[in-house]
Amino acid sequence: MSRPELRFEILGPLRVQVDGEGAELSAVKPRMLLATLLLQANRMVPLDTIVETLWPERPPASAVANVRTYASALRAALGGSDRIRAGSAGYAIRVEPAELDLHVFNDLVRQAEAARERAHHETALGLLHRAMSRWRGRPLEDLPASPMWEGAVGRMVERRVAVAEERGALQLSLGQHAAAISPLRALLAEHPFRERLWLQLILALYGSGRRAEALRAFADVRRLLVEELGVEPCAELRQVHEAVLDGDPAATTITAALATVLPTALPPVCQLPPDLPDFQGRAELVHGLLRLGADGQRGPGVTVVAGPPGVGKSTLVTHVAHALRDRFPDGQLYLDLKGTTPEPTAPAEALAEVLRALGVVGRTIPAGLPGRTAMYRSRLAGRRMLLVLDDAGDTEQILPLLPSTPECGVLVTSRRRLTDLPGAQLVELDVLAPDAATALLAAIAGPERVAQEPEAAAAIVESCGGLPLALRLAGAKLAGRYGWPLRVLAERLTDESRRLGVLGGVRASFEASLHSLLPPAATVFRLLGTLEEMPATPSWTIGALLDRPAADDVLDTLVDANLIRPVGVDELGQPRYAMHDLLRLYAREVATAPGDTEHRRRAVRRVVGGWLSLTDMANTGLPVNPFIPRLTTAPRWQVEPAARQRLADRPRAWFDAERHSLVAAVGQAASAGLPASAWELAVSLVPYFDLRAHYDDWQRTHRVALEATRTAGLRRGEAALLRGLGQLHIYQDEFDEAVRAFRRSQELFAAEGDEHGEAIATSGLATVARFRGRYSEALEDYYRALAGFLSVGDQHGEAVARTAIGRVWRALEDRDQALVWFTAALQLTQVIGDRHREAHVLHEIGLLHRDDRAPGIAMARFRAALVIFEEIGDSEGVAEALGDIGRLTSDR
Numbered sequence: 001m002s003r004p005e006l007r008f009e010i011l012g013p014l015r016v017q018v019d020g021e022g023a024e025l026s027a028v029k030p031r032m033l034l035a036t037l038l039l040q041a042n043r044m045v046p047l048d049t050i051v052e053t054l055w056p057e058r059p060p061a062s063a064v065a066n067v068r069t070y071a072s073a074l075r076a077a078l079g080g081s082d083r084i085r086a087g088s089a090g091y092a093i094r095v096e097p098a099e100l101d102l103h104v105f106n107d108l109v110r111q112a113e114a115a116r117e118r119a120h121h122e123t124a125l126g127l128l129h130r131a132m133s134r135w136r137g138r139p140l141e142d143l144p145a146s147p148m149w150e151g152a153v154g155r156m157v158e159r160r161v162a163v164a165e166e167r168g169a170l171q172l173s174l175g176q177h178a179a180a181i182s183p184l185r186a187l188l189a190e191h192p193f194r195e196r197l198w199l200q201l202i203l204a205l206y207g208s209g210r211r212a213e214a215l216r217a218f219a220d221v222r223r224l225l226v227e228e229l230g231v232e233p234c235a236e237l238r239q240v241h242e243a244v245l246d247g248d249p250a251a252t253t254i255t256a257a258l259a260t261v262l263p264t265a266l267p268p269v270c271q272l273p274p275d276l277p278d279f280q281g282r283a284e285l286v287h288g289l290l291r292l293g294a295d296g297q298r299g300p301g302v303t304v305v306a307g308p309p310g311v312g313k314s315t316l317v318t319h320v321a322h323a324l325r326d327r328f329p330d331g332q333l334y335l336d337l338k339g340t341t342p343e344p345t346a347p348a349e350a351l352a353e354v355l356r357a358l359g360v361v362g363r364t365i366p367a368g369l370p371g372r373t374a375m376y377r378s379r380l381a382g383r384r385m386l387l388v389l390d391d392a393g394d395t396e397q398i399l400p401l402l403p404s405t406p407e408c409g410v411l412v413t414s415r416r417r418l419t420d421l422p423g424a425q426l427v428e429l430d431v432l433a434p435d436a437a438t439a440l441l442a443a444i445a446g447p448e449r450v451a452q453e454p455e456a457a458a459a460i461v462e463s464c465g466g467l468p469l470a471l472r473l474a475g476a477k478l479a480g481r482y483g484w485p486l487r488v489l490a491e492r493l494t495d496e497s498r499r500l501g502v503l504g505g506v507r508a509s510f511e512a513s514l515h516s517l518l519p520p521a522a523t524v525f526r527l528l529g530t531l532e533e534m535p536a537t538p539s540w541t542i543g544a545l546l547d548r549p550a551a552d553d554v555l556d557t558l559v560d561a562n563l564i565r566p567v568g569v570d571e572l573g574q575p576r577y578a579m580h581d582l583l584r585l586y587a588r589e590v591a592t593a594p595g596d597t598e599h600r601r602r603a604v605r606r607v608v609g610g611w612l613s614l615t616d617m618a619n620t621g622l623p624v625n626p627f628i629p630r631l632t633t634a635p636r637w638q639v640e641p642a643a644r645q646r647l648a649d650r651p652r653a654w655f656d657a658e659r660h661s662l663v664a665a666v667g668q669a670a671s672a673g674l675p676a677s678a679w680e681l682a683v684s685l686v687p688y689f690d691l692r693a694h695y696d697d698w699q700r701t702h703r704v705a706l707e708a709t710r711t712a713g714l715r716r717g718e719a720a721l722l723r724g725l726g727q728l729h730i731y732q733d734e735f736d737e738a739v740r741a742f743r744r745s746q747e748l749f750a751a752e753g754d755e756h757g758e759a760i761a762t763s764g765l766a767t768v769a770r771f772r773g774r775y776s777e778a779l780e781d782y783y784r785a786l787a788g789f790l791s792v793g794d795q796h797g798e799a800v801a802r803t804a805i806g807r808v809w810r811a812l813e814d815r816d817q818a819l820v821w822f823t824a825a826l827q828l829t830q831v832i833g834d835r836h837r838e839a840h841v842l843h844e845i846g847l848l849h850r851d852d853r854a855p856g857i858a859m860a861r862f863r864a865a866l867v868i869f870e871e872i873g874d875s876e877g878v879a880e881a882l883g884d885i886g887r888l889t890s891d892r
Helices: 028-039 047-054 063-077 101-117 121-132 150-173 177-190 195-207 211-229 235-246 254-259 283-290 313-323 347-357 369-380 395-401 434-445 447-452 454-464 468-479 486-494 496-502 504-515 519-528 540-546 552-560 581-591 597-619 641-649 651-671 675-684 686-692 695-712 715-731 735-751 755-771 775-792 795-811 815-832 835-851 855-872 875-891
Strands: 006-009 015-018 084-086 090-093 301-306 331-336 386-392 409-414 425-428 565-569 575-578
Touching (some): 028 063, 028 090, 063 084, 101 150, 101 369, 150 369, 195 211, 283 313, 301 313, 313 386, 331 347, 369 395, 434 468, 447 486, 468 486, 504 519, 519 540, 597 651, 597 686, 651 675, 651 695, 675 715, 695 715, 755 795, 775 795, 795 815, 795 835, 835 875, 855 875
Parallel strands (some): 301 425, 386 409
Antiparallel strands (some): 084 090
C-alpha cells in the first residue's frame, strides 16, 4: 500500500491535504498539537513544551494522556501515517521539503538570492513572486494565540516583510513600478511604520507617473511618524521626497535614490584581536593555513578550525589572520558569534555589526536578514577581505555571513565540525604534543623554572592533557607565584578531585559546551561521567545510556561538538570513542552533582547489562567451561544488531578488543551498587581469561565482585566467585588457599540448594587432592562431582569428571581403568561437540600410550590434540601439546 501524499500549510490558516483532499481536523487541541510540531518540523518537541502550548494556564492532570490521544487522532487523520513519532522526551513530525509551505517559501527565497547574486534579476523576481504567493494571511491565524508560538510566528512575519521589500526593490530596479504599488499598500496596512516600504511606495507611485500621490504618501508617513512616535522620517525618505518635488528622473529607481546617501569609499578595517606573543607549536597547521588563496588558481574559500573546548582554536586563527593581513589589503573583519553561549549572535545581528564596520550607518541598514545579506555581499564585491567568525554554533549561523566573491577568505572556529558547510575545508585541532606543551608552559611560567624541574613540568603537562587552555592557566598560576616550586602545582594537579578546581577557567569553558547541547546529548555527556574510565568506548554504550537500541544521532552530536573523539576502529571494525581526561573529570563532576541518583544507576545497569548480553553471546563461540555456574539473576540489555553481528563473526577477537573495558565494567557494576551484575560478569569472563591465561584480570575482577557480593549478602554469587578464585589458586600452586575457597564455595552452594554449583566446587577439591597425590580422596570427590553433573544433566561437566577420574587412574598406574574412563569421556565430548574437552582427552590418551611405550599412537593423539588447541586458540594447550610432541620426538 502506497504512503499518502501530504501537504501542510501554516502561512495562514492551518490546512492539511491528504492525497489532494482536505483532512478532517476540526478539534482545536489536535490542530494546535499539529501546528506546534510543524513549527519545529523534523525536530523532537519536548512534551512539556506541547503541554504548555495546549494548556498555557493550568494543564489538566490527564494532559500527557490527552496529548497521546491527540497524536493518535492526527495519525488517523493523516491516513494512518507514521509521520508523527513519539520519543522518550516528546513528539516529532517528519516533513519532506516540498510538503510544508514554510519550507517551500524559504527554499524559493534562497533560490532568488542565488539568482540575484548572479545578476539574474528577472529570475530572482519570479522566484520571489512564487515565494510570496505561499502566504495566505498571518501564520496559524485560525488557531488561538499561544505564547509558545510568538517567537517563531514573529520571525516568520518579519521574514515575509523582508522578502516583500526585496521583491519591491527588484520590481523598481526592473522598472515595474505600477506592479509594485498594490502589494506595497497591502503590506503597509499591516506594517505602517516600515519606512523602507513607504520609500518603495513613493518611488513606485512616482515611477508610474503618479507624482501627486507620491507626495501625498510622504505627507501620510510624516504625519504618522510625528503623531505616533514623535520623530521625523529618515534621511532617505526625506531625500526621495525632495527628488520627487524637484521632478528628478533619478528617483525612479530605489538603487539610484539611495546611492547618493551611501558612502562611496570603504577604508580598510582591522578588527582582529591581538596576536599572542607566546604562541607555541602548530607549525604545520599554521603553514597550511598561510597558503590560504596563495596559489592564485582559486579563491581563499572557507576554512573551519574545529576542536574541543580549550584546544586553542581562537588563538591559532587569530595568529594566522594577523599573518595574512597583507594578503587581504581591504581589511579583516572579526565577529564573535558566541555559539556556545545561551544566546548566540543571530545572523541578522552579526550582519548589522559588519555593515556598520563597512560604513553603513543608521536606518540605511536593511531591516531583515535577506536585505542585510544582499547589502553585505554587495559591499564585499571586488574587495579582498578576510572574515574571522569566532565560536560559531552551527552552519545556519554562518551561511548568511559568507561572501559571494572568491577574493574574500573566511576563517571559522567552532567546537563543532560543521561538516555540512558547503565547500568548507575542515581543520581539526587536537591537543599539543608534549614538547610543544612544555614549551608553552615555559613561555608563560618562565623557561628557567621549567628547566630546573623537568619532572614536575612533565607532570603538569600530563595533568593538563596537552590542552592549551589548561596549560595557560597552569602557567599563569605559576607566573603569579614565583616563589612556588613547580612540584607544588604538580602535586595539586595529580589529585583528580582537585584538578578542575585548580584549573578553574577550564571548567567554565567546558560548561559553555555542555550548555550548547540539546537535552539528549547533554544527558549522555553527564552519564558518561558515571562510567569507569575506559581506554576507548564502543558506540553501543551511548544507546544503553539513553535506553535506545541505537543512538547514532546523539553520538554524532557529541563528536561534532568535540566532546568525545573517534579514536579509530578495533580489529573487528567497530568504531571506538574516547574523552579527554579533563573532559572526563568534568563529566564525572556534573554526573555526581545532586540529582536523580536512581536515573544514573539505571543507566549504568543498562551499560553493564549490555556487556553481560554480549559476553553471553561471545561465550557461545568459546570452548565450554564446565565450572561456570548457571547465570540467571542480573538483567541484560539488548545491544544493537550491528555490534552483535561483529561479535558473532569473531568472538575471540571481540574479547581481545574489549578485555580492558570488560574488566572496568565489573568494577563499574560493583561501585554502582549492582552486585549481581558484578559477579555474573566476572564469572562470565572466566572462559576467556582461562583460554588466554589472563590470570591477573581474572583475579582482579573476582576480588572486586566478591567484596560487593559479600556486602550485599548474595551467597550464590559469593560461592561462584570463590569457585573461580579456587581455580586460580590451583594455577598458582596455592593449594591450601584453593581448598579453603572450594570448601566455602561448596558450603554456600549447598545452602542455596544449587546442586550444579556444589558439583563444580567439589570437582575443585578433587583436583587439589589429585595434585597433592591423595588419589583415594580425589576419586571420592570426583565420583561425588560426577553424580552431581549426572543429576542436573550437565554433559560437559560429566565429560570433565570422567577425564579427571581417568587421570587419577593413570597416576595410580592402572592403565586399563584409565583407558576406560578416557574412552568414555572422548566419546561423550564427540557426541556433545565439546572440541576443547576432546583435545584434552586426546592429550591424556596420548600420555597414557606414551607411558605404555606406544610412541606411534601417542604421537597421533598429541598431534590431533594440537590441531584442536590451535583451532580454538588455547595457548596453554598448544604449549603443552608441543612440549610433549618434542619430548616424544627426542626420546625416539
